[in-house]
Amino acid sequence: MSSVPPAIADAYDAERFRREGHALVDVLADALARMHRREGRVLPWREPAEARDAWAAEGWGAEARAEGGDGPRALADDMARVVAASTALHSPRYLGHQVAPALPTAALAELVSALCNQGTGVFEMGPAAAPIELAVIQWMCARAGYAGGGGALTSGGSLGNLTALLAMRQVKAAVWERGTERQLAVITSSDAHYSVARAVRVMGWGDAGVITVPVDREHRLRAADVEKAIDERVIGIVAAGGSTATGAFDPLDEIADLAERRGLWLHVDAAHGGGALLSAQHRSKLSGIARADSIVWDAHKLMMMPALVTAVLFKDEAHAYEAFAQQASYLFAGGAPRDTWWDLGQRTLECTKRMMSIELWAALRQHGEVWFGNVVDRLFELTRVLADKIVSSGDFELALPPEANIVCYRLRGADNRALREACVRDGRFYIVGTQLDGSYWLRSTVMNPLTEPADFDALLEHLRSLCRK
Numbered sequence: 001m002s003s004v005p006p007a008i009a010d011a012y013d014a015e016r017f018r019r020e021g022h023a024l025v026d027v028l029a030d031a032l033a034r035m036h037r038r039e040g041r042v043l044p045w046r047e048p049a050e051a052r053d054a055w056a057a058e059g060w061g062a063e064a065r066a067e068g069g070d071g072p073r074a075l076a077d078d079m080a081r082v083v084a085a086s087t088a089l090h091s092p093r094y095l096g097h098q099v100a101p102a103l104p105t106a107a108l109a110e111l112v113s114a115l116c117n118q119g120t121g122v123f124e125m126g127p128a129a130a131p132i133e134l135a136v137i138q139w140m141c142a143r144a145g146y147a148g149g150g151g152a153l154t155s156g157g158s159l160g161n162l163t164a165l166l167a168m169r170q171v172k173a174a175v176w177e178r179g180t181e182r183q184l185a186v187i188t189s190s191d192a193h194y195s196v197a198r199a200v201r202v203m204g205w206g207d208a209g210v211i212t213v214p215v216d217r218e219h220r221l222r223a224a225d226v227e228k229a230i231d232e233r234v235i236g237i238v239a240a241g242g243s244t245a246t247g248a249f250d251p252l253d254e255i256a257d258l259a260e261r262r263g264l265w266l267h268v269d270a271a272h273g274g275g276a277l278l279s280a281q282h283r284s285k286l287s288g289i290a291r292a293d294s295i296v297w298d299a300h301k302l303m304m305m306p307a308l309v310t311a312v313l314f315k316d317e318a319h320a321y322e323a324f325a326q327q328a329s330y331l332f333a334g335g336a337p338r339d340t341w342w343d344l345g346q347r348t349l350e351c352t353k354r355m356m357s358i359e360l361w362a363a364l365r366q367h368g369e370v371w372f373g374n375v376v377d378r379l380f381e382l383t384r385v386l387a388d389k390i391v392s393s394g395d396f397e398l399a400l401p402p403e404a405n406i407v408c409y410r411l412r413g414a415d416n417r418a419l420r421e422a423c424v425r426d427g428r429f430y431i432v433g434t435q436l437d438g439s440y441w442l443r444s445t446v447m448n449p450l451t452e453p454a455d456f457d458a459l460l461e462h463l464r465s466l467c468r469k
Helices: 006-011 014-036 049-057 073-084 104-116 131-144 157-174 194-202 223-229 253-264 273-278 317-321 355-366 369-393 416-424 453-468
Strands: 149-154 185-189 210-213 232-239 265-269 294-298 310-314 396-398 406-411 430-438 440-446
Touching: 014 073, 049 104, 104 355, 131 149, 131 194, 131 273, 131 294, 131 355, 149 157, 157 194, 157 232, 157 265, 157 294, 157 310, 157 317, 185 194, 194 210, 210 223, 223 253, 232 253, 253 265, 273 369, 310 317, 355 369, 369 396, 369 406, 369 440, 369 453, 406 416, 406 453, 416 430, 416 440, 416 453
Parallel strands: 185 210, 185 232, 232 265, 265 294
Antiparallel strands: 149 310, 294 310, 396 406, 406 440, 430 440
16 A cells, blocks of 8 residues: 555646646637637736735635546636736737747647656756757757857846856956956947846946947947947947847848957847748848857747747857856766766756757647748738838827837827826737837737737727727
């Protein structure tokens, strides 16, 4: 007779998992279908304190239900309430932040990742996950033009940018053991993602560690302006492969020319726009990216992966070990990190990292590389359609023509900040906002390939209606 307490044995029972899994997938599939039909609100707004107190009042530790009856529905019912209270990213009327409606294939693969729960810091803890991650990184390096490149996956663009800049610091200043002996700095644009400045401050360089150069009228960083800002502190340049604010792509070839001439590290934050490398129609926007020393590329944006899946890629694979150049005898085999290249914890801040490569590997296997390029093409084309509707409307105006799948616009004569707030509280659409050149603009990111042009007509009319109210 087993000594395992019945409640513990029941929690791990394979048949219980099977029943609850079937019930949960039914709930999720029904919710997915409702979102595709545009039913319900995209954002079920609730005041933050009210929402916190309501969920806290639910309590914990309910008595285990007996088998049979509504037992298998318990988890599914709870999760149905979570889905109903969540922002509906799968609605074609979600036009908010740069977060993808997760590809269902990838979501199912993530269930495997969660159940297997393999760390990827050391090969022996992830004998499937580690080599799959290495294969995915190899594929991404090839698409970026990094013939001898390498890297790792990490949890988000913020951590990715920090990892790349730490490697830059080690390569250019060798500070890992002796520390920073002088003030160092990087140059970036006024439109750069806040994670760049945050990374520099985490590295201990302070406010002086970031030299911000204004963008041009197309919101691009130009090499001539960068060169004027270079001084003895500067060891690197951070360019955008699709900026967060507007989706603009910096001219990477001209910036690479400057970086090579002045001996500076070039890092490209392509967290948002990296997926354009998979599009024959749009990959030229990233021309010159193969000349960068490092790249950050989010698969949870244009590649439709569940968040977070970020690649940190290095042109020289040896640099993948520079950010965290230390030993841990209880994990790694000792010697030079590249001698045990299969232990991925030597490349990232994370050690027990989830199997984030599995969903991307599975999606590529199931749908093929061309599918991803088609998604990028559709999102960019839909964005041009929205921009055209804004221009022809007469009462809305564009901040600038979109380069990717981000549109910045506003309703003439309106308090657009208040209009955005009203839209959020109404919840039938979800949009965000941004500051450009000192003014507030509405901002929509077209993330759902199931969105239709009619959704844009409905959005503009909805905003007009909210303004009239």
